[in-house]
Amino acid sequence: MPIYDYQAKDPAQGCDKCREPFEAMRRLDDPPLTNCPACGAPLVKLIAAPALGRSKSKLDDRAKAAGFHKLKRVDKGAFEKLY
Known part of the structure; x- marks a missing residue:
């Protein structure tokens, strides 16, 4: 599963989790996170x-x-032989 990085749109409005970038493991067919799972701030x-x-x-x-x-x-057009 890929790992995506998210951050609050306005870091001043975010909580301790989303104020700084955080990683979220999501399946490819999962929609992207739109709100912080902890405080609900837009991401x-x-x-x-x-x-x-x-x-x-x-x-x-x-x-x-x-x-x-x-x-x-x-x-x-020039190469060096390494071995």
Whole structure:
């Protein structure tokens, strides 16, 4: 389930929960929250960066062991061989 960030439209009118941004786990088919569950103040849905993790599969190590090479682009048409 995705996690959405919400905050009171007017933080001065909100409670301790919605005065600052808070997270709410919602199903994709659930409508967005319009009011604070604690005080009923109107909310706005904030845009937040997604949480992305790094692969823990050691792809670089396995690719290097299999004889593959990794290139890094350093300029237009120029690459540096990392391994």
